[in-house]
Amino acid sequence: MKQSNINIKNRRATFDYEVLDTYTAGIVLTGTEIKSIRNGKASLVDTFCVFYEDELWVKNMHVTEYFYGSFNNHQVRRDRKLLLNKKELEKLQRGTKETGNTxxxxxxxxxxxxxxxxxxxxxxxxxxxxxxxxLKEKDARREIDRMFKQ
Structure with a gap:
């Protein structure tokens, strides 16, 4: 299968949060949702994850309706279940119990x-x-890069 170039980032997350640990999770999607994502029509702005009954869900993720979809088209901002193994879920749940972690x-x-x-x-x-x-560190790095390019 060919390599996909879909890479949708949440740029605001690294500015607002200090990342402690990362995980890669699968998502439960419907047919028209995956088609929209393959077209690059998704956004992670204001998106967050919560636990419901020991399951991890992503809330507020925007996936635009599929243009060629019929009456079976999906809801734009529905909750979507994330797929992780049990150990990862337990580790995340313990981590969110600490104050200030999300x-x-x-x-x-x-x-x-x-x-x-x-x-x-x-x-x-x-x-x-x-x-x-x-922001100061980012500006300093940018200035240093400019000086070396000239």
């Missing part, structure tokens, strides 16, 4: 088998001064 999606991609995968992270929210520090 689970955020970082990247949505199609793997070499043609399956949609979501990279999620156990993360801790940054304080306002941490965000300013991140």
């Amino acid at each position: 689970i955020v999606p970082l990247r949505l991609f199609i793997n070499e088998k043609g399956l949609a995968k979501l990279v999620i992270a156990l993360a801790r929210g940054k304080k306002q001064y941490d965000k300013r520090e991140s």
Whole structure:
């Protein structure tokens, strides 16, 4: 199977959160959802993960309706179940019990088998001064790169 170039990122996540641990999870999708994702019509803005009865769900993930779909088209912002093994789920659940930790999606991609995968992270929210520090570091790196290119 050919390599897919679908790589949808949540750019805001690394700015707002300090990533502690990452996992790659499968997603339970309907037929028209996977077709829209393969067309690149998805967004991870304002997306988060929660536990319901020992199952991990991604909420608020936007997958645009499939253009050629009929009345069977999917809902745009429905909850979607994530597929992880039991040990990973237990580790994530323990991690979210700690104050300030949450689970955020970082990247949505199609793997070499043609399956949609979501990279999620156990993360801790940054304080306002941490965000300013991140911006300063980013600007400093950009200045250094400019100096070396000239």
